[in-house]
Amino acid sequence: MKALKQRILDAIQADLPAIEDALRDNLEPYLPVVSHVADYIMFAGGKRIRPVLMVLCARVCGYKGSYDKTLSVAFEYLHAATLLHDDLVDGAEVRRGNPVAHGIWGNPAVVLVGDFLLARSVSLAARSGRMSIVEAICRTTAEMSEGEIYQLLHKGDLTLTESRYMDVIRRKTACLIQTACRVGALLAEAPESKVQALDAYGYNLGCAFQIVDDVLDYTADEKTLGKAIGTDLREGKVTLPLIYALGRAHPEDRDTMEAVFGAETITKTDLEMMIELVKRYGGIAYAKGRAKALADQARNCLDLFEPSPTRNVLEAMAEYVLVRQV
Amino acid sequence: MKALKQRILDAIQADLPAIEDALRDNLEPYLPVVSHVADYIMFAGGKRIRPVLMVLCARVCGYKGSYDKTLSVAFEYLHAATLLHDDLVDGAEVRRGNPVAHGIWGNPAVVLVGDFLLARSVSLAARSGRMSIVEAICRTTAEMSEGEIYQLLHKGDLTLTESRYMDVIRRKTACLIQTACRVGALLAEAPESKVQALDAYGYNLGCAFQIVDDVLDYTADEKTLGKAIGTDLREGKVTLPLIYALGRAHPEDRDTMEAVFGAETITKTDLEMMIELVKRYGGIAYAKGRAKALADQARNCLDLFEPSPTRNVLEAMAEYVLVRQV
Numbered sequence: 001m002k003a004l005k006q007r008i009l010d011a012i013q014a015d016l017p018a019i020e021d022a023l024r025d026n027l028e029p030y031l032p033v034v035s036h037v038a039d040y041i042m043f044a045g046g047k048r049i050r051p052v053l054m055v056l057c058a059r060v061c062g063y064k065g066s067y068d069k070t071l072s073v074a075f076e077y078l079h080a081a082t083l084l085h086d087d088l089v090d091g092a093e094v095r096r097g098n099p100v101a102h103g104i105w106g107n108p109a110v111v112l113v114g115d116f117l118l119a120r121s122v123s124l125a126a127r128s129g130r131m132s133i134v135e136a137i138c139r140t141t142a143e144m145s146e147g148e149i150y151q152l153l154h155k156g157d158l159t160l161t162e163s164r165y166m167d168v169i170r171r172k173t174a175c176l177i178q179t180a181c182r183v184g185a186l187l188a189e190a191p192e193s194k195v196q197a198l199d200a201y202g203y204n205l206g207c208a209f210q211i212v213d214d215v216l217d218y219t220a221d222e223k224t225l226g227k228a229i230g231t232d233l234r235e236g237k238v239t240l241p242l243i244y245a246l247g248r249a250h251p252e253d254r255d256t257m258e259a260v261f262g263a264e265t266i267t268k269t270d271l272e273m274m275i276e277l278v279k280r281y282g283g284i285a286y287a288k289g290r291a292k293a294l295a296d297q298a299r300n301c302l303d304l305f306e307p308s309p310t311r312n313v314l315e316a317m318a319e320y321v322l323v324r325q326v
Numbered sequence: 327m328k329a330l331k332q333r334i335l336d337a338i339q340a341d342l343p344a345i346e347d348a349l350r351d352n353l354e355p356y357l358p359v360v361s362h363v364a365d366y367i368m369f370a371g372g373k374r375i376r377p378v379l380m381v382l383c384a385r386v387c388g389y390k391g392s393y394d395k396t397l398s399v400a401f402e403y404l405h406a407a408t409l410l411h412d413d414l415v416d417g418a419e420v421r422r423g424n425p426v427a428h429g430i431w432g433n434p435a436v437v438l439v440g441d442f443l444l445a446r447s448v449s450l451a452a453r454s455g456r457m458s459i460v461e462a463i464c465r466t467t468a469e470m471s472e473g474e475i476y477q478l479l480h481k482g483d484l485t486l487t488e489s490r491y492m493d494v495i496r497r498k499t500a501c502l503i504q505t506a507c508r509v510g511a512l513l514a515e516a517p518e519s520k521v522q523a524l525d526a527y528g529y530n531l532g533c534a535f536q537i538v539d540d541v542l543d544y545t546a547d548e549k550t551l552g553k554a555i556g557t558d559l560r561e562g563k564v565t566l567p568l569i570y571a572l573g574r575a576h577p578e579d580r581d582t583m584e585a586v587f588g589a590e591t592i593t594k595t596d597l598e599m600m601i602e603l604v605k606r607y608g609g610i611a612y613a614k615g616r617a618k619a620l621a622d623q624a625r626n627c628l629d630l631f632e633p634s635p636t637r638n639v640l641e642a643m644a645e646y647v648l649v650r651q652v
Contacts, residue, residue, distance in 0.1 A: 029472065030469075030472045030476075031472055031475055031476060031479070033475060033479065034472060034475065081441075085437050085438065085441060088433075088434075088437060089433070089434035089437055089438060090434075107414075107415070107433070108414075108415035108416075108475075108478050109475060109478070111411050111414060111415055111437055111440075112411065112415060112471045112472075112474050112475045112478075113471070113475070114437075114441075115407075115411060115440070115441075115444065115467065115470075115471040116467075116468050116471040116472060116475075118441065118444055118445070118467070119444070119464045119465075119467035119468035119471065120464075120468055122448050122460070122464045122467075123461065123464040123465065123468065126457055126460045126461045126464060127461075129457060131452055131455060131457065131460075134448070134452045134457075134460050135449065135452045135453075138445045138446075138448045138449040138452060139445075139449065141441065141442075141444070141445035141448075142442050142445035142446055142449065143356075144441075145438045145439070145441040145442040145445065146355065146356045146357055146360060146438075146442060148438050149357055149359060149360065149434075149435060149438045149439070149442075150356075150357060152434050152435070152438075153357070153359065
């Protein structure tokens with residue numbers, strides 16, 4: 001697995017410095033506090049998955065221009081904006097082991113810096129001169145906000161079905177990754193078939209990514225993950241492992257799980273029992289299987305492209321998404 | 327004054343139903359709650375100043391197409407998004423005599439519906455097919471969010487100068503009105519001179535509008551205004567009447583004003599005394615004079631255009647902005 005990660009890092013290391021530079025150079029805030037909040041959320045060890053994917057997708061479509069790195073940061077700004085607003089909305093206290101931004105700068109600054117970042121990301125899209133790119137980014141922003149609202153409304157709702165869950169993760173995670181991939185193809189003026197293929201690659205990869213995230217909330221090593229496991233459960237978030245386990249559980253176990261989940265506070269013992277039940281009823285294995293199937297589909301979407309080092313990296317990312325521990 | 331208002335209403339009444347329809351038709355939310363929050367903020371008796379101005383500015387430039395009403399609602403969506411986020415950020419409790427949206431639906435929904443509306447407004451801009459329009463709207467969104475942050479950072483700061491104040495009101499109010507006017511001209515593919523003239527018209531009108539708003543906080547009839555006067559003072563907002571009065575006040579009166587303004591809570595008696603001092607030192611008269619000068623400048627920007635009923639309405643709006651009571 002190390003080897004796989006290293007192969008990806010080696011392949012993108014020539015691009016990363018330019019992406020980091022673009023992240024700083026295109027913010028152009030008028031107020032220092034905007035930089036502080038934006039830097040805090042953006043330079044806290046993020047993986048730059050979205051910008052990297054956009055750059056790679058443009059390249060696999062033969063893009064030779066110079067706007068790819070700049071445009072790619074639109075996806076990191078948009079991602080940062082949603083992290084700021086979502087952490088606030090979720091009442092989160094910790095992100096990657098650090099206090100959340102609104103805990104330091106307060107809710108007002110975080111709401112407004114999020115707005116600023118949203119606007120900047122569309123400005124960068126507009127500078128591409130391609131209306132299809134602007135439209136893709138706006139559509140995604142609207143979908144993401146509705147996805148987060150949906151999740152909020154269904155907090156603690158144990159009747160969430162797998163298909164509703166898939167819609168939630170499409171909106172909250174997959175659609176931004178999907179759009180990053182699509183925009184890479186659009187920037188390269190790729191034919192519609194390739195635009196669609198990379199769009200589908202991004203969608204499948206993004207769903208797999210989120211399911212793995214949701215699995216890690218049950219299985220991760222807390223030190224590696226940078227936060228406590230069971231956070232989703234504590235926050236009332238119903239994810240695939242739990243949905244599957246609830247569907248298979250004996251009535252008495254189901255009652256137990258519902259009682260724990262519905263309680264005002266969840267003790268450490270209750271949490272451990274809950275995780276144990278989810279595992280016993282195959283929730284983890286099932287979710288991992290779904291993630292694997294989606295990652296395979298993502299890889300299949302690349303069949304349309306000639307073999308190339310860039311295609312290899314995109315394939316490797318669809319493999320890596322399944323084995324990552326953080 | 328009634329006559330002036332009626333003249334404006336008569337002139338725009340043919341456009342208003344189409345604008346109202348477009349406001350409902352272009353929201354297209356996936357979740358009912360998004361409509362509820364958006365409807366609540368948008369259909370609470372707003373004056374549609376921004377959409378109307380965009381439509382009129384397109385018309386005065388000879389626009390004959392059919393996208394004006396649809397595009398114009400982008401400015402109402404953007405305005406609604408900033409009202410939602412700003413009320414939350416300001417900790418407001420009442421807007422136009424009604425409870426604020428976050429008091430009903432909670433902060434999370436309001437943050438996210440604001441994001442949704444921001445995205446929708448840029449989507450409508452993108453559908454115009456004109457990148458200059460998209461860019462104008464994104465620039466405005468970024469400027470507005472920074473303006474609100476600036477105001478927040480300088481809450482209670484009695485050293486705010488008139489020129490800083492002008493920058494704050496440009497960002498928080500004028501730039502959206504300015505952009506609505508500019509975009510009207512851009513949609514009509516007007517020559518650069520007319521784009522600039524309407525841009526300047528909007529800027530001056532918008533500044534006058536906000537100064538009058540700030541004056542009304544000292545002078546309005548509370549019932550007509552729909553909220554208590556002195557709200558800005560209570561919220562620590564330093565506006566032009568106060569800035570001017572502080573600059574002229576005798577040291578002991580200045581000390582009194584600073585003490586009242588800096589106090590944890592402001593009693594009704596203190597508030598009345600404060601308002602009295604601002605009036606006595608000519609703060610209201612000065613601010614009204616500044617608003618008048620700006621409105622005159624706005625009217626002058628229209629000299630470039632042939633006399634027409636539409637130009638007359640734009641002129642009337644620059645007159646009305648000075649006499650409105652609400």
